Amino acid sequence: MKTTQTKTLLPKCFIFSLLLSATFFLLFSLESHHQTTNDPPQKQPPSDEADLRIRPGYTSYETYIQRQLNKTLNPKLRQIWTTRDWDRKIQVFANFFANLKQKHLLSNNSKSLCVGARVGQEVEALRRVGVSDSVGIDLVPYPPLVLRGDFHHQPFENGTFDFEFSNVFDHALYPNKFVEEIERTLKPGGVCVLHVALSRRSDKYSANDLYSIRPLKALFHRSELVHVRTVDGFGLDTEVVFRKKKVKQRS
Numbered sequence: 059m060k061t062t063q064t065k066t067l068l069p070k071c072f073i074f075s076l077l078l079s080a081t082f083f084l085l086f087s088l089e090s091h092h093q094t095t096n097d098p099p100q101k102q103p104p105s106d107e108a109d110l111r112i113r114p115g116y117t118s119y120e121t122y123i124q125r126q127l128n129k130t131l132n133p134k135l136r137q138i139w140t141t142r143d144w145d146r147k148i149q150v151f152a153n154f155f156a157n158l159k160q161k162h163l164l165s166n167n168s169k170s171l172c173v174g175a176r177v178g179q180e181v182e183a184l185r186r187v188g189v190s191d192s193v194g195i196d197l198v199p200y201p202p203l204v205l206r207g208d209f210h211h212q213p214f215e216n217g218t219f220d221f222e223f224s225n226v227f228d229h230a231l232y233p234n235k236f237v238e239e240i241e242r243t244l245k246p247g248g249v250c251v252l253h254v255a256l257s258r259r260s261d262k263y264s265a266n267d268l269y270s271i272r273p274l275k276a277l278f279h280r281s282e283l284v285h286v287r288t289v290d291g292f293g294l295d296t297e298v299v300f301r302k303k304k305v306k307q308r309s
Contacts, residue, residue, distance in 0.1 A: 216242055
């Protein structure tokens with residue numbers, strides 16, 4: 059009789075242990091899954107292909123132009139640009155240009171263009187540091203410092219300028235055209251200086267977002283990268299300098 063009871067208890071104990079083990083395994087699995095799914099998602103850096111992103115929402119080039127004009131023609135902004143910000147911005151730009159002169163990237167004899175110059179503080183700064191042959195272009199002119207011009211289609215002949223400066227790359231809907239026009243109007247050996255934002259997003263009127271200088275190096279295919287440095291330029295944090303390659307003479 060005892061032998062029979064022992065034989066009956068063994069399978070029951072085995073089954074109970076098996077069920078208990080399965081329960082613990084299931085609870086452990088659910089806890090692990092809960093911890094995994096509740097971990098904060100890791101922010102992935104943009105891939106090389108996504109280092110330059112065009113912002114959506116522009117149904118036509120005319121729509122894009124009108125949005126840019128909404129900022130440029132804003133009476134409150136123009137009042138600020140020409141009064142409170144005028145001297146302050148000129149001084150900051152003058153310091154930037156003085157630094158470029160020290161590095162022999164700009165001289166008093168440089169025929170210079172400021173691309174997307176608004177009311178022309180950067181043009182006035184160039185003139186104050188001795189670069190007298192300087193002018194700007196923008197969708198809305200501001201004589202005598204700024205002429206009317208679209209940076210996607212500069213109103214100048216090939217090889218006009220020794221030096222071009224811009225801090226509005228982020229406003230280009232077609233960055234390739236923006237760069238093509240700079241390289242077209244620069245003389246061989248001419249210098250282009252861009253101030254761009256890499257560590258933060260630009261303002262609501264920006265047409266693109268830049269995450270590294272790699273896209274710039276690819277776009278400036280007729281130029282060589284001279285230097286990159288950190289700056290503090292009205293929300294823009296990086297200065298990128300290119301020099302247009304000189305055409306090699308055939309022997």
